Amino acid sequence: MSTPDQKVAIITGASQGIGAGLVEAYRKLGYAVVATSRTIAPSQDPNVLAVQGDIADPATAERVFAAGVERFGRIDTLVNNAGIFIAKPFTEYTQEDYDAVIGVNLTGFFRITQLAVERMLAQGGGHVIQIGTSLVDHANSNVPSVLASLTKGGLQSATKALAIEYATRGIRSNAVALGVIKTPMHPAEYHETLAALHPIGRMGEVTDITDAVLYLENAPFVTGEVLHVDGGQSAGH
Template sequence: MSTPDQKVAIITGASQGIGAGLVEAYRKLGYAVVATSRGIAPSPDPQVLTVQGDIAAPATAERVAGAAIEHFGRIDTLVNNAGIFVAKPFTEYTQQDYDAVTGVNLSGFFRITQLAVEQMLRQGGGHVVQITTSLVDHANSAVASVLASLTKGGLQSATKALAIEYATRGVRSNAVSLGIIKTPMHPAEHHDTLAALHPVGRMGEVSDIADAVTYLENAPFVTGEILHVDGGQSAGH
């Protein structure tokens, strides 16, 4: 159990890469964390509760939110980090691709965010953060990304809509829009090619994203913001 004044964060897609980095960052802030993904392992840290499940399924969202309230008593922050990226020419996407990407990126946002915001309103405030991609704002002919733009673009619009809907009720909503981050999903032999896609000439680090989310967490006057952490991609090439 957390102490009565300890804040609690839910982080989706938390088993590796950016998600695991965010768990660590929120623990450093003193938060208890509910971390979820399909294959996440139990944590030795008593202040990190792990919940296995597919966030695209509403039942998983119910279990995650319920676990946060049962074990820690509140929800102060939700980071919608879980996401799928499938790079294909538009006409080659299959129905399976569509269902998988929209399932995690959109359905995986929808129910867990409803449940978190309901709890935040009962508490008097909270913070929701979406992890999106700068391809939404700056399409790149080298990266076929219609499904990413369709889903993550929707999240960016929803981020602003949530921010305005709840601006007077203490719930903030922001997004961090990424370039390509050095995580296990990108094999080392591709790093030089991926680095060249960024004007600064390098890939991002997990710590870059954790720092950005931490900034937003500690910025009470910031809501409705799409913070680009993308090595300059959204500015141009």
């Protein structure tokens, strides 16, 4: 079980892909982890608390946060990793698409981040990290992405606003803007096409993202940063 001085991270969207990689990375760093997603299974690791729920529901944020504090006694880092990406021409988005993307990408960020920041203020510091997309900065006509840009662009702006609001109170806020990462959500038959979107000529690996997040975790002089881990997409083509 955790010790009183062991740091604790909450990771949303933690059941597979980048989220599962982040759980493993933070455990290797020595953190206890509160891992949440709609489908997450219980962990055999006593230092990983799995909490099922839809982060788009503010009640899930309340449950995740309360369970983490009850089990581990503190919250030091929040990684807002949960996200939905729907690529459609703008006029083809439905109300259901809009509600789903806003729900996870923005509402899912809002309440759990409020709770985390409140706790971090009481503890004297902490770190909030958002997982975004380079499409916010570098739109691509081959990847229609207005809903992603609307929501993840909002998170990038919020990342900087949080960083400045809490800069003198020990809380840092950063983001990682992704290219296309090789996860179960991308079938293998599309990998060659997706790799070609990146000037570097390949898709990203989960470890590319976890390494970037851990860099930010261990960089106390870095706040308000949007770190592009995107194979060069944000630089141009």
